[in-house]
C-alpha cells in the first residue's frame with residue numbers, strides 16, 4: 621500500500637530545490653476531499669470539502685511549515701519566529717522541534733483558542749502573549765527577524781506559499797481538473813495566495829510553464845472574511861478587528877494585494893460573513909456533513925451559503941470549499957445552541973430502562 625510521504629516528496633517536481641535539501645516533514649498533506657451532499661442540496665451545486673484539519677497539527681499550516689522549516693534548516697537556521705492567531709504557532713512549534721530549532725511565537729493576548737495554545741506549549745515553543753492584536757504581533761516578528769538571527773516563518777516567507785500551493789494540486793489530482801469555484805476563509809491572505817499559485821501552475825501557467833499541465837483551467841476564487849475583520853472587503857485596514865473566528869481576526873493582511881489579484885484574475889469575489897453566519901455554517905458542517913471544524917474554517921461554507929441564498933451559485937457548478945482547521949482546536953462553539961444557550965447533557969442512572977427512556981426507545 622502507498623504511504624503518503626508529505627508534500628515535499630509527493631510534489632518534488634513542482635517545488636524549488638532549496639526546500640528539498642534537508643526535508644523536515646510530519647507527513648502533512650494528502651487530506652480528504654469529501655463530497656458534501658448536504659451542501660450540494662443547499663446550493664444546487666456539486667460541493668466537496670477539503671478537510672485540512674486532517675494535517676499533523678490539525679490545520680493547513682503544516683503544508684507551508686514543512687517547506688519553510690526545511691528551507692530554514694538547509695540554511696542552517698537555529699531559531700524561527702512567527703506571529704500567530706494560533707494555528708501557525710502550533711505548526712511552527714511542531715516542525716521546529718522536529719528540526720531541533722528554537723521556536724518563538726508571538727500571539728495576541730487572550731485571543732488564542734485553548735487547543736492551539738496547548739500545542740505550541742507542548743511542542744516547546746517560547747510563547748509570548750503580546751499586548752496587541754495579530755497585526756501588532758506580525759510587525760514585531762518581522763522586526764525581530766530583521767535584527768536578530770531568527771527566521772520568520774509567517775506566510776510572508778515565500779517558502780510557506782510554495783508548500784501551501786500543494787493543496788490546489790491535490791484538489792485537481794482528486795477531481796481530474798480544477799473545480800469551477802474554490803471557496804476559502806481569508807485572514808492574513810497567505811492561503812488564498814497559495815491556492816491561486818497552485819491552480820495557475822497546474823494549468824501550465826507561471827512557474828508551471830515548463831511542466832506538463834494537469835488542469836485545463838483555473839477556478840474562480842471566492843474568499844470570505846469575518847464581518848468584524850474584513851479589511852479587503854472594506855478597502856482599508858481595520859484597527860480593532862473583532863470576530864469569534866479568532867484565527868481570522870486580522871485587520872491588515874500581509875498578502876492583501878495578492879488576494880485581490882487572485883480575486884480579480886480568477887473572476888472571483890472576496891466578501892464578508894457575520895459571526896452568526898459562521899456559526900450557522902459550523903452547525904451545518906458538524907450536524908449534516910459530518911466534519912467538525914473550528915469557527916474560522918466555517919467561513920468559506922458560510923460565504924457559499926450566503927451567495928446561494930442570493931442566487932449567485934451557478935446550478936451544478938463543481939465547488940471545493942477548504943475547511944482549514946480541526947474543530948478540536950476550539951471546541952466550545954459546539955456546546956452552544958442556535959439561540960445561544962449552553963447545551964446541557966442529559967443525565968441518567970446507569971440502567972437500561974432509564975437509558976432507553978431518555979432515548980425515546982421505551
Ligand code: F0G
Nearest residue numbers: 704705707708807808809810811944945
Ligand atoms: N483558517 C484558519 C483555521 C487559520 O488558522 C487561518 C490563519 C486562516 C483560516 C486564514 O488563512 O491567514 O492564510 O488567510 N491563521 C493564521 C495563524 C493567521 O496565525 O494561524 P490566511
